[in-house]
Amino acid sequence: MVDPEAAEVVKRIFAMTIEGYGPYQIASKLKSEKVLIPSAYLAQHGEGVNKNKTFKDVYGWGSSTICNILEKREYLGHTINFKTRKHFKDKKSHYVPEDEWTIFENTHEPIIDQQTFDLVQKIRGNVRRYPDGWGEAAPLTGLLYCADCGGKMYVHRTNNGKRISQYTCSQYSKVPVGKLCTTQHRINEDVVLSLVSEMLKAIAEYAKHDRAEFVRVVQEAQSSQQTAEVKKQRIRLATAKQRVSELEVLLCKIYEDNILGKLSDSRYATLDAQYEKEQSELTAEISALEKAVKSYEKHEKDADRFIALIDKYENFDKLTIAMLNEFIEKILVHERDRKGSIQTTQEVEIYFNFVGRFVPPAFGEVELTPEELEEIRKREERKDRLHQNYLKRKASGAQKRYEDKIKGRKKAEIEAKKAAIRAEDIAKGVFVPVSSLPQREPQKGAQIA
Known part of the structure; x- marks a missing residue:
């Protein structure tokens, strides 16, 4: 009851x-x-x-x-x-x-x-809280993934002494840095939130204007995506099952060789552990793939569910953690077309719950005027010229001398900005310095590290 x-x-x-x-x-x-x-x-x-x-x-x-x-x-x-x-x-x-x-x-x-x-x-x-699990939650944590390596993207809330939330690929940061993923795929949080907000507004407007057409387009897009995805997963499922069967044969083979004295005990133990580990990983993958393949058969009414979700909210100006997790399945972030440049393009793929990757007509490719194309060409030429000058300075050693000259000053400026940010957080109660904690007398029998 x-x-x-x-x-x-x-x-x-x-x-x-x-x-x-x-x-x-x-x-x-x-x-x-x-x-x-x-x-x-x-x-x-x-x-x-x-x-x-x-x-x-x-x-x-x-x-x-x-x-x-x-x-x-x-x-x-x-x-x-x-x-x-x-x-x-x-x-x-x-x-x-x-x-x-x-x-x-x-x-x-x-x-x-x-x-x-x-x-x-x-x-x-998904949610990770700043700074130690108890504070403010990062809205996009667990939703952003690197488009190249598939790794999760982690949030960094301060960058060079500025409160700019940025997401970077977790695989890039693992030692040795740049081995698992070659670049950071850095992107600002506010850019992604703005893109998601604008896309949801466009989808809501499109659904409101012609609901029947919207349902038809979503179902077509969903069907094409699922067909390709299911095909890949079924191929991988068959491959994994075949490998599991091969491992069963190999395990029996090395066992017989060990009993007959053809394989030493130490070598047998090594191979047995290796095959067992691979078999265990494949079994878990097969289970996940079978569930995924079966789930595609239950998505007939997903377009209606997505529309009901759109109708649930009046506007998308401010996206909450709940809204993001309700709408977004995952977001794939590609590397910027030109690293180190503020004015550059960066591809972002948004996959929605129920319907997958759906791009409303308002977000289609825009035809640029000749004047705009010429402006872009000049800007890119200037960037190329500046980059070539940088490479020349680097080759001659002038760049390193300049960096060594300003290194101390820049480091001091950044440390001062970080200290100011920390002071703000301490004043708000986000951080509590150890020095400000009340002193406690050692207890009898207690060990002091």
């Missing part, structure tokens, strides 16, 4: 997460409003295992409690059994992997609908 009062608290926790609040922030809010923690609420009604317990703080919400609530599938109306299993060694219950649970669906009245639950899981899986 659903408790109406407790259900409202659960709904509010999910709603606050969608609005961008983190578990710690939600816990602090509930504590300040004197909302009873779950165990205290149950005890008040004579229920639960803690009804005779004396609580230290009946309003002492913790972030871990919020996280547990946000992960409970029971709120969807399902019954989940066999989450734990007793271990034969210590006879204690241990949590088992999620794929070993037994889920009985629709056994009671749901509190949270599936769409809200999925959105919350996506937000919690």
Whole structure:
């Protein structure tokens, strides 16, 4: 049976997460409003295992409690059994992997609908908070990917002493730098947000002007994308399954060679571990590919769902974390056409939930006038000329002498700007310097590092 009062608290926790609040922030809010923690609420009604317990703080919400609530599938109306299993060694219950649970669906009245639950899981899986997991969330984290290597793009909130949020490829930064991905694919956050906003406005206008035509175009675009994607995934699925079969044969072969003395024990152990690891990775990939291929068969009504999502919002001037995760599946960022140049082009591919990559007619290629083409040509010529001059200075050593001359001054300027930013954050309570923490006397028997 659903408790109406407790259900409202659960709904509010999910709603606050969608609005961008983190578990710690939600816990602090509930504590300040004197909302009873779950165990205290149950005890008040004579229920639960803690009804005779004396609580230290009946309003002492913790972030871990919020996280547990946000992960409970029971709120969807399902019954989940066999989450734990007793271990034969210590006879204690241990949590088992999620794929070993037994889920009985629709056994009671749901509190949270599936769409809200999925959105919350996506937000919690993507969001990273500044500076240490407790503060402000980066809206595009988990949505941007490098178009060349496929790696996630991470946000950097300060750059050279400026508060400019930029995303760069995570694979580029891994040591050795530039080995896994050759360039950073750097892009400013406000550029991507502006592009997404303008595209959603154009889509909403297009859908409002001629809904039937919009549905037809979306379905055609979706069908062509899925056909190509499914074809690639089916080819990869067949290849992976064939390799798994080959590995089974190889494992049997090296085992027989080891028993017959044709293969040493050390060599057998090395090959066995190698084949087992590859087999495990392929099995996981096959499972994911099979799910992906099956999911394409269930997308017949996705165009209608996307239109319903468009109709849900009146405008797209300000994009929230919830809106971005509702609309965006992923964003692929290509490298800039000319690195180091402010005025350059950079391709960005936006893939929407339900419909994939859809570009409204308003975002089609624009024909430039002869005057505009001439201006672009002159600008590019000037950039080429400046770059050649830079290469000449670099070859002669003049560039290095100049950089060495101004290095100290530039470094001091940047450090001063960073210090000012840190001072602002300390004043706002984002950072707490260790020196400002209250002094504590060493306790008896405690070790001091």
